[in-house]
Amino acid sequence: EHPFEAKIARLNIAVALVAVGIGGLFGLLQAWFRADFVRSFFSPTQYYAILTAHGVLMALVFTTFFTVGLFTWGVTRSLGRGFHDRRVTWGWFTLMTLGPILSFVSVLGELVSWIPLHATVLYTFYAPLEASPTFYVGLALLVVGSWGAGVDFLWSLYDWQQHNPDTRIPLQTFMAVATMLLWFLCSAGVAIEVVFFLLPWSLGWIPAVNPLLTRTLFWYFGHAVVYFWLLPAYFVWYSLLPKFSGGRLLSDSLARVVFLLFLLLSTPVGLHHQFSDPGISQGLKFVQMVSTYFILLPSLMTAFTVVASMEHGARQRGGTGRLSWLRALPWENPAFSGCALAGLIFAAGGFGGMVNAGLNINAMIHNTIWVPGHFHLTVGTAVALTFMAVTYWLLPQLTGKRLRHRTLAAVQPYLWFVGMVVMSNAMHREGLAGVPRRTSLPQYSQVTFNLPITGLGETHLQLVGGAALLFVSLCCFLVVVLQTWRGERGAMPLAVNGHVPEPLSGADAGPGILDDFRLWFAIAVLLVVIAYGIPIAQMIQHGLFAPGSAPIPA
């Protein structure tokens, strides 16, 4: 059934796994560098190249490819039909794959002397840091390719609706399309930044860029992109975790409302990354702080639904009591335990997010290693561990091969969980003591950082120990996946049809207007115009290309 789409899903997941493998190795080097183990082997510039490669491969490449692969499976399965035109599909997959190769080679230029390129601009790549044009072209290809995937999903939906005009959109397709609409809306910001400013600047066509304007365009994208990473994990938590738990999702409509809230609220909040930037009035920052607190709502709703659906599953399996039902859950199944542990960690990461979002308290943690602590819990675990967990369930379907090394697979999520708790605890605590993020450190070697309980020696040890556990866990995951892939063909039927149980309260219990994507997308655009119209207009007044950080009156 749909072997072509199974192949496309497989290929996307394969590229994602290559990215996570190489990116993970660079991550280990990062932790060693931080703890002074390998500092003398690398120059400061090489440190930034390694950090750039780690961030780009993990946060941009792994996430985007895995999402597109997962959604290819979900859309095909839930609509019961394949893509419209294979040439289009091959086209976007090729663009998406060429892009990261180009960007990665540009980063390698800093580590390999015969490559005449450079890119030490980190995964946030905003000005005034400048990379070789190839780095930006590569990222642009990745984004444009992923837009092509979004168009393919919309096209499938359109075809399906022609034959099913009065039927509610299947939930998995609804979630995938809502996520891709959010992606179209937010990535427009980074596309403008790259195509009209950074690329012409690095080619020498324009002498300067307005750093405030380009940073704002970046962060317009840069916060919403975190929900582009998170929503595929929510896709799994809503549609598959209830099944892994042995039960059913509570409510289909609630899931739709959550995804629509993300579509509406994810983008008009990016200024919370710029609380410390001059040139943006406090009033505008305050407004976006308030919107940030609204975006907590769909995640808090998710926390309720996820736990309630897990409890439903546990009770189906004979679980009883107020909390002892937890024991009835299939903790030995890595697809389940990975998702549940990812959720648990996300509760802590989300709490950190609430701290970050406070306009005043942000000053305490901004640009400290607290922030990497936060995002290793969110994207580095809530998202990454969920992706690994679902791979254990999805891969046998997509390859027609049986999962191998089941014991290794069963242990892997726990190793990741412990490694991340240890590493991110150290990062948060060091951050509170003011230890900066993203620095090759010589200029800070004379500074004493006072940690409340112990000293940097202890937290550095935790950082390295945690990172080592994470690396071992990643290796276990990759061994299981590779060995499964190399296994005997035909052990399982090759199909894109894994059974997903219907929610307890189905789609028809909710209003049909939830499926009106045109309406919701239009409101999302309107909110963006309201939130960003004034700050962008003010910045442009100070010159499109001229340095424009002069203070702007409130």
Ligand code: HAS
């Ligand atoms: Fe964030 C910085 C605010 C969520 C990623 N964030 C970052 C950066 C990244 C990132 C990568 O306001 C750094 C960017 C850089 O390099 O400079 N973040 C938030 C807020 C949320 C949030 C308010 N972030 C995320 C997610 C990410 C992510 C999700 C990736 C996927 N973040 C900020 C701010 C900054 C920031 C500032 C800038 C800091 C600075 O100054 O630089 C919220 O969306 C969080 C809401 C989440 C919750 C948790 C709900 C819990 C759930 C789990 C339930 C399941 C359970 C399982 C309990 C309210 C859904 C039960 C299990 C059993 C076994 C029973």
